[in-house]
Every structure is written in structure tokens, then in C-alpha cells.
Amino acid sequence: MVEDMSNATISKTTGGSRQSDSVVRVNLSSDSQSNSGKPQNEMIMQSVDLQVHYGDFLAVRDVNLTIHKGEITALIGPSGCGKSTIIRCFNRMNDLIPTAKVGGKVFYKGIDLYGPEANAGEVRRRIGMVFQKPNPFPKSIYDNVAFGPRVNGKPTKAETDELVESSLKRAALWEEVKDRLKQSAFSLSGGQQQRLCIARALAVNPDVLLMDEPCSALDPIATARIEDLMAEIKSEYPIVIVTHNMQQAARVSDRTAFFNTEIGANATRPTGVLVEYDTTRKIFANPSDTRTEQYISGRMG
Amino acid sequence: MIVATSGVLVTTGVVVALVRPTFDFFRAVSVTEFLGTTAWFPLYEPPDFGVWPLVIGTFSVMLVAVIIAVPGGLAIAFYLNQYASDRVRRNLKPILEILAGVPTVVFGFFAINFVGPNIAAKIWVFSDVGFYSALSAGITVGLMILPMMTTLAEDAMAAVPRALIEGSYALGATKRETCTGVIFPAALSGIIAAGVIAMSRAIGETTIVLLAAGSTANFSFDIGQPMQTMSSFIGFAGLGDQPTGSTGYQTIFAVGSLLFVITFLLNMLSRRIVSKFREVYE
Amino acid sequence: MSSVVSAQPVATDLHDTTSRSRKNLDKLFLGGLWIFTLLAIITLVTLVGTTLLKGYSRLNLSLITNFPSPFPEDAGIQAAIFGSIWVVVTSGLVSLFIAMGTAIYLEEFADQGSRFNKLITINIQTLAGVPSIVFGILGLAFVARGWLGWGFTVGTASAVLTMMVLPVMIVSAREALKAVPSSLREGAYALGATRWQTIVKQVVPSAIPGIATGSILGVSRALGESAPLILLGALAYVSSNPAGFDSDYTVLPLVILKYTQEAQEEFQAVGAAAIIVLLVLLIALNMIAIVIRDKSRKSW
Numbered sequence: 001m002v003e004d005m006s007n008a009t010i011s012k013t014t015g016g017s018r019q020s021d022s023v024v025r026v027n028l029s030s031d032s033q034s035n036s037g038k039p040q041n042e043m044i045m046q047s048v049d050l051q052v053h054y055g056d057f058l059a060v061r062d063v064n065l066t067i068h069k070g071e072i073t074a075l076i077g078p079s080g081c082g083k084s085t086i087i088r089c090f091n092r093m094n095d096l097i098p099t100a101k102v103g104g105k106v107f108y109k110g111i112d113l114y115g116p117e118a119n120a121g122e123v124r125r126r127i128g129m130v131f132q133k134p135n136p137f138p139k140s141i142y143d144n145v146a147f148g149p150r151v152n153g154k155p156t157k158a159e160t161d162e163l164v165e166s167s168l169k170r171a172a173l174w175e176e177v178k179d180r181l182k183q184s185a186f187s188l189s190g191g192q193q194q195r196l197c198i199a200r201a202l203a204v205n206p207d208v209l210l211m212d213e214p215c216s217a218l219d220p221i222a223t224a225r226i227e228d229l230m231a232e233i234k235s236e237y238p239i240v241i242v243t244h245n246m247q248q249a250a251r252v253s254d255r256t257a258f259f260n261t262e263i264g265a266n267a268t269r270p271t272g273v274l275v276e277y278d279t280t281r282k283i284f285a286n287p288s289d290t291r292t293e294q295y296i297s298g299r300m301g
Numbered sequence: 302m303i304v305a306t307s308g309v310l311v312t313t314g315v316v317v318a319l320v321r322p323t324f325d326f327f328r329a330v331s332v333t334e335f336l337g338t339t340a341w342f343p344l345y346e347p348p349d350f351g352v353w354p355l356v357i358g359t360f361s362v363m364l365v366a367v368i369i370a371v372p373g374g375l376a377i378a379f380y381l382n383q384y385a386s387d388r389v390r391r392n393l394k395p396i397l398e399i400l401a402g403v404p405t406v407v408f409g410f411f412a413i414n415f416v417g418p419n420i421a422a423k424i425w426v427f428s429d430v431g432f433y434s435a436l437s438a439g440i441t442v443g444l445m446i447l448p449m450m451t452t453l454a455e456d457a458m459a460a461v462p463r464a465l466i467e468g469s470y471a472l473g474a475t476k477r478e479t480c481t482g483v484i485f486p487a488a489l490s491g492i493i494a495a496g497v498i499a500m501s502r503a504i505g506e507t508t509i510v511l512l513a514a515g516s517t518a519n520f521s522f523d524i525g526q527p528m529q530t531m532s533s534f535i536g537f538a539g540l541g542d543q544p545t546g547s548t549g550y551q552t553i554f555a556v557g558s559l560l561f562v563i564t565f566l567l568n569m570l571s572r573r574i575v576s577k578f579r580e581v582y583e
Numbered sequence: 584m585s586s587v588v589s590a591q592p593v594a595t596d597l598h599d600t601t602s603r604s605r606k607n608l609d610k611l612f613l614g615g616l617w618i619f620t621l622l623a624i625i626t627l628v629t630l631v632g633t634t635l636l637k638g639y640s641r642l643n644l645s646l647i648t649n650f651p652s653p654f655p656e657d658a659g660i661q662a663a664i665f666g667s668i669w670v671v672v673t674s675g676l677v678s679l680f681i682a683m684g685t686a687i688y689l690e691e692f693a694d695q696g697s698r699f700n701k702l703i704t705i706n707i708q709t710l711a712g713v714p715s716i717v718f719g720i721l722g723l724a725f726v727a728r729g730w731l732g733w734g735f736t737v738g739t740a741s742a743v744l745t746m747m748v749l750p751v752m753i754v755s756a757r758e759a760l761k762a763v764p765s766s767l768r769e770g771a772y773a774l775g776a777t778r779w780q781t782i783v784k785q786v787v788p789s790a791i792p793g794i795a796t797g798s799i800l801g802v803s804r805a806l807g808e809s810a811p812l813i814l815l816g817a818l819a820y821v822s823s824n825p826a827g828f829d830s831d832y833t834v835l836p837l838v839i840l841k842y843t844q845e846a847q848e849e850f851q852a853v854g855a856a857a858i859i860v861l862l863v864l865l866i867a868l869n870m871i872a873i874v875i876r877d878k879s880r881k882s883w
Contacts (some may be wrong), residue, residue: 014466096470098387122600125473135686138487147482148472197468204472318724378618384616393620400627402865404807405859406836410843411630414637414851444626451623475605476603477612498712505714507810508836512843532716532810538815539719553814557720561713 041068044238045090045127049104052085052094054209058264060085060272063104065257072230072239074249074280077259077295082272083242086259087210089113090240092120108208125152128206128237131293132213134193136141136185136200141168141177144185144196148204163203170236171199172229191222198229202237209233211241215248227252246296249280256283258292319561322554329548335555341518341529355516355556357410358435358528359504362514365439365524366503371496373443374450379480381451382458394449401448409512412441417513425525433515433527441513442506450499457491458484490578497571501564507532522559531560634862638855646856649839650822655849656844660857665824666832667806669737673828674744675802681745682752683787683794689753690760691782710750718747719811727815735816738828743811748801753798761792790878799872803865809836835861 045067052059060082067073075083085094090112094100106113113123125148136144145164149155155163164181168174173195177188183283185196194214203207211230215223230239230252249256259279261270276289287293327335330350338351377397381390412430421437422430430436461484469479485492515527516537531535537551641655649659689700722743726733733739761784772783787794812834818841820834835857842854 003542092472093467093471096467111784121473121475124471129471131464131468131471133464135468136464137465137468137483147469147474149476149477151482151605154602198467200472318721318729373619376616377623377873380616380620384613387836389618392625396624401625402803402807402869403630404809404861404865406807406809406839406843407634407862408632410839410854410858411633413631413843416857444622447623447626475601477609480612481821487869489671501685501712501714505716507714507716507813508840511665511813512840535716535720536810536813542819553720553723556718561717564712564714564717565709568709 041070043048043067044069044109045240046107047086047104048090048107050106051084051103052082052089053103054097055099057269058267058271060259061125063274065274065277067238067240068255069238070152070235072234072241072252072253073255073257074253075240075242075257075259076244076246076249077275078261079244079270080270080272081259081261083259084212084274085238087129087212087242090208090210091124093124093129095120102176125204126206127208127210128201128204129212130194130197130201130211130214132219134190134195134197136188136193137230139185140182141185141188141194141196142181144272145200145203148200152204167203168196170202171195171231172225172232173199188221191218194218194222194226195229198226202233206237209237209239211239213242213244217246223248250284256280258283258287258289260291260295319554321557322551323558326548326551326555329551330517330555331354339365339520341520341534344437344549348548350552351560352556352559355529355531356519356559357520358514358518359530359532359540361435361522361528362439362442362530363500363503363525365436366443366506367496367500369443370446370450370499370503371439373447374454374495374499375485375492377447378454379449379484380457381455382484383432383476383480390567397448397451400444401452403445405445405508406512408441408445410507412437416441419447421525428523428525431527433513433517435514435524436524438510438512439524440516441509442503444541445506445509446499449502450495453495453498454488454492457488457495460491461487480528490506490575493578494567494571494575497567501567501571504530504567505532505560505564506530507536511536513523531556535560551562590863602643631862634855634858636855637852638857638859641852641856642859646853647860651820655847655853658850658853660835660853660860662821662824663833663835663838663857664820664860666737667834668835669825670740670744670832671802671805673688673737673741674748674805675798677741678745678748678752678801679794679798682749682756685753686756686760687782687787690757691778691786700877707750707753715747715810716814718743719814722811723814733829735831736829737825737832740812740832740834741828744805744808747808747811748805751801751804752797755800756790756794759797760786761794763789763791771881790824790873795875798871799868799875803868806865806868807836807861809840812837813840835864 040064043066043077045065047063047065050063050065051061063082063086065073065086075087077083088094089102089106090113093100102114105115107121108118110125137147139147142164145167146155146160149160149163157166165174168177173192175194177183177196180187185193188196194217198209198214215226218226227248230241233239239248241253255278258275259272260275261272276283276292277285278288282288283292284296287296306474334350335352338349340349340351341354342349377393381393383534385393417430417432417434417437420440421434425434425436445570465487466479469483474482487567510530510533514529514533516529516533518529518534519526521528535553535556645657646659647664648661649657650662651660651853652658685703689703722739725731726739726742727735729740731742733742767785767789768781771785776784816831818833818837821831823830825832839854839857839861842850842857845854
């Protein structure tokens, strides 16, 4: 099956064509069934041959993705296939792990995140992250949201007040907390805490929002609220979300990347690979790779 | 079983040991004189029993020690926690452990032979510093408790959930901002408890102070002067043989009671702080 | 298939946009951390250096073989060395015995949540916070004078040091017993062993390395203690080795104290040399502890 590569870019790997079944398919061409005629959204981030080693262990390899404005991109797959590892490459959080080595490239608006021109702090400000378990600081609600702006600049009290209010509004939390901004963040419920963390991330005005299984610690109602929130803000903040919940991926995302594990020739532990990356409709309705199909039907059938 | 109760016995023993002679002491010496006057010459003829010089001496030495040990311990702990590479950590920790294991009498020697003449005398501009000074003792005590404070502070910092720290970096904060803005507040109860323990240790230190601060119970706030603390007085009195039952003998117990009460209260305080302000991350 | 870069609009870059003052604060902070770290290192270096400088001239065999003398060249610390050995070994053994009993009782027999258990734990914690001189007062009141009336002897010193070292010993013995995997105990029970047999034959032996390391740490502490012994007559001019538990005695830290108080430089040198001996002993003890710990790790 030859793929049309018109709009996507693929790395220049080890020469030769890559036609085997285990190869990444990045099919984002305009004549795919779901996207007929519609122009592509502008690409904002791209990974090229991204791979991560923890010491000698190759955790995930050959990840070629593109992230587009106005969209939600979901990373799905079984445990241990490297989805979290990959998303953490997008804001250089893997720098914090001494044994982690990132290979390949990640581009943000054309600039290599790991290149000499990029500063890690600035990267993280532009590319925000929300974590699996809500992790508010032991401070007041106000101070949590204000933390990012305060370290990244010297806003006046008025500016901070404004930022806090607008961020909380964007995270759909303002109405619930506006009368108790000075209370501890821990007085909020789990779902509220997670929206607080979203507000906190939005307060520094990022260009992309990364979410690593943001709803896995929440009950279904809180989850639904966050999914609604995501749909609301995606036009302003493109989102990349890692999720174990396939229904969620199918519900909220515009594109989906399916990861799987495989054991390499000389390896003892499975390495994650990107198997298929396409529009969500295609992945779920008519996946190109059998492995994708097995995973989807196994989990949803 | 019998053997296990001996642990309990000791604490009660301390209290019992102190109570009776203290009682006797206060029959001979009025509480007003003890707490109200400011001359401490209990072993002279005629004796004076105003305890304030000892209290001021104790807190002067403690203050100097804490000024060195608490920021120092925090600094080294931050360094180990967020900045140091594995290689540095592997070399630095043994150094701290060794320093922690040095007997106090060796620190006393260090105070007299190095800290006193080279440091205390040189940096104290407010008065002439002689051979003995509270400053010299305070600096040395501070250096002695530095490793302990570092370890306790580091334990408190290590208990901060990693998710919080990652959350901070994910917002673009620098290491410094993460340390001061997130780790410090999150570890605060443990850090305060550590500080209180350091204070308590400094208050109770005997040998270093005995060697470095002299045996003059000066009623003065000038730390360049020799001073006597509650602990060093007890040591001093013990060196000279006091006949059992004499007022001199009982003075040891009276001052000892005061010392025990102060450190006991501090330790209780430290435990209250930990349990009351312990951050709950759930 | 154009390359990535040219297809994208030229972006705002990811250069470091942090302000000068923010970066300066970062540097200032790190500088402060370094200063204190260096302070700790320099302290250790200077301390050892000063000691060596002052003491090396007096480091010869006569230091260890001689007894105190008004002449610094002849002054030796043999009495102190033997005094230390007597006192430290005695208190080490006694407190080990008591600690083992307490720990075994607390870990193996007592109801873990019982009030008595908690009471003991709190007591142990409190003891650890008591200044060492207060133990001296305790010893003065009950052991030297008062009840036991042993006077200023080896026995008195041992008793007091035992009390001081006991909390550390109990805690480390409990930890060592806790660390024994329950599978070991269960295996023994499954073979029909009684509780007592299990403890004696299985649990304790496998906890021995942990207990040994803890004991050595306790003993190290006892070796370096000075404050309580000041009150218990250890500073007396002692010119012979202890002959029994009722002998006069002195210990290394106390002779160091005595010589350090002397004005004469030559006596300072004796004190410094004694410090070197003390430190060598402590280092030797700690090396033994490290070896035990490493060997036991391997056997698991």
C-alpha cells in the first residue's frame, strides 16, 4: 500500500523505501475519506524520528507526528508503549530524568526544541502540560494560577488579578471558586483541582497544551466536564492528549495516533512504536493497519 | 518485658532526679532571686543566684549557631535535592556524615585553636574579642549541627511529591523558583521541625561552649565577650567537686531542671508543628 | 515534499526571554548554595588540618604507652585509652542486651498498636532529644551518689552511657528486625517451629548485620561522649588503667578536654595527638560497620 505523503513530511531515515507493515503511516493527505476538500489546519509542532532511550533501553522509537492548530490530537495504545514518554518530549520534561536520552527532532514552529536556539524554560512556557493526577501546589487557588505568570514576569497586582480571573474562566472554574480564591487548592474536589491545573497552565498563555491522561483519576462527571472544556478551548489552544480511554479519544480528538509495543531483535523489553497516525474517523472506522484494528475492536467490541 | 520498661524508667528517672534537689534548691534560694536578679556567682562566698546571665548566654550561643546552621543546612539540602549531580552527591554525603560523627570535644579544640583566633576575633567589629567568646562558641556549635540540619532538611524536601516539582518546571520555572516557590513551602513543616531540633541541640551543647566561651557568667549581650550557658555552667560546676547536698550541688539540679524544661518544650513544639502543619497531598 | 522549515511561517523563536534580573537571581541563589556547601567541606578540612598540624609532633609510641605527667613530652594517654575501652565495651554490651530484649518484645510479641507500645516509642523519641549533660545529672543523682552510690567509677560511667546509647540501639534493632522478610518467619512456622524457636534461630540471625551496624554506631557515639562524663569524675588525674568496675577512670574525650584547656602549646599538642587517636578509632569502627553492611548485602 503506497501512501500519499503530500502534506506530511517524513524524515530522511536510513535511505530506502519503507514499505513494510511495521512502518509508520502518516496519512494526512487531503484525499483521505474524512477530510475531503477541507484545507489542513496549520501545523504547529512536528516530531521527526523521535525516539527515547532510558540508559541502554530503547523505550520508544520512530515517532513521526504532526500537531495542528485548532485540533485535539490523541495518543492511544496499550500500557508501556511510550505515549507518556513521547508527550513529555514535546515540552522537554524528559530533561528532568538523568538517564533519558532523546533522539530525533521535535519542531515547534520550525524550531528544533532540542537545538541550541531553544531554552528549556521558554519551551515549557509555550508548551504547557497537565498531568495525570491533579498536582496543585500547597497554596491558595489564586496563588496556584498566579504562580506561572509571577515567575515568568513581574505582573502588577491588577494584572495578576486579571490573569487569574481570565484563566479560571477559560478553564470553566471561575464561577465555582470566585468567592474563595484565597482558600487552599486542596479544598477543591478532584475534578476542580484538575481544572485548576488547566487554568494554571493556561495562565502563562501557552501555544500548545499537553495533557497526560488528565481524566484517569477523575469520576465520569468530572471527566465529561473536562472533555467539554477541551472542545471549547481547542480553537485557541491545540491539545495533545494521552489517553487510555478509547471512547474518550474517539469523542474528543480530531487526529489519533495509535502506539503499540514490540520486542526488537536483540531486546529483552518491549519498545514502543507508532503504528498508525491519521484522522480520528479513519482510525476508528477504517484503520489501515491490522494491529490498529485489533486494538480498537478488542477494546471496543 | 522488664527490660523493655527500662526505657520508660529513664525518662521518669530524669524527672525524678531533677525534682527533689531542685525543690531543695528553691528552699534555700528564693525564686525571685533566681529569676529576678542578674548576677550569677553561685559558687562564690557570698553566692549570687540570678540565673539570667546563663539564660542570655545560652540564647546568644544558640542564636549564632542557628544563624549558621539553618540557612546553611537549607542551602546544602537544596543543592543536594535539585542541583547536585550524582557524582557530587556521592562525594558530598560522606563528607557530611563524617562531619556529623566528629565528637564535640574535637570541635571544642577546633574552636580554641582555629575559630576563636582566626574567625571570631577577626570578624567581630563591635568589641575586642579575647580568647573566650560566645561568638567563637556559637560559630563552632553552628558548624557542628550543620550536617544534622542538612540531613533533616533534605529528608523534608525529598518527601515533596515529584508531581509538584514537575508541575513547577512544566510552567517554565527555573530551579531556583521551584526551590523557593514550591519545594520550600511544601516541605515547610519538616523544615521548621528540623530548625527547632537544631535549636534544641544548640541549647544543650556543653563541651564546645565550656572550651570556647569560658566560665564567666557575664550578664551581657555582647557576643564577643566570654559567656556561660546553662549547660556549660553545669559542666563547670561538675568539674569542681561539689559536696552532696550543698547549695552548690543543688544549683546543678536547678539549672539542669531549667535546661530540661526548655529542651523538652522545644521538642514537644517540634512535634506539634509537624503534626499540625503537615501538608496533606491527597 | 518540502522540508519542514521552509514550509512554516518564520516563528518567534524559543530564545531565552527571561529577564536579566531573573537570571541574576538564579545565579545568586546557586552561588549561595555553593558557599554553604564549601563551608561544610572547608570546615572538615580545616578541622582535620588544625588537629594534624598541632598534634603530629606528639605522635609517637610513648603517647599511647605513657601515663599522665606534668611534662608534656612524657604525657601519655594509656589510662584514657583503656578507660575508654572498659567503659565503651561495657555500655555497648549491656545496652545491646537490653535493646535486643526490648526490640524483640516490641516487634515480635507486643501488640503493635497498644498504648504501651506507643508509650515506649514516645519515650525513646523523647530520650533522643534530651541534652547529654542531663544524662550526666541523672547519673550524678542516682548512680554516683544517691541510690546506687557507686561514686566516680567505671561502673558509673558505663551505666550512664548505657542509658544514653539505649535509644539508638533500640531503634536500630527494631529496624533490623522489621527488615527481616515475613517469608522467613512463615517458612519456619510452616515447618513446625515455635515462636521462640523462630525468633532465636531465624529472625535474629538474619537481623544480625543490621543490629551489628547499629551497635557500632551506638558504640561510636559512646566513645566520643564528653559532657555527661564531666559530671562523673572522669577528669580526675588518673595515672593507671582501670582494674575493675569500681576503679577510677578517665576516657579519651575527657583527656582531650583537659589538655585542650591547658595554656602551654606542648600540652595542646598532646591533646591534638589524642584527638588523632580518637578519630582513628572512630574511623576504624565505622569501616567495620561498612564492611559488615556490604557483606550482608551480598549474601542476600
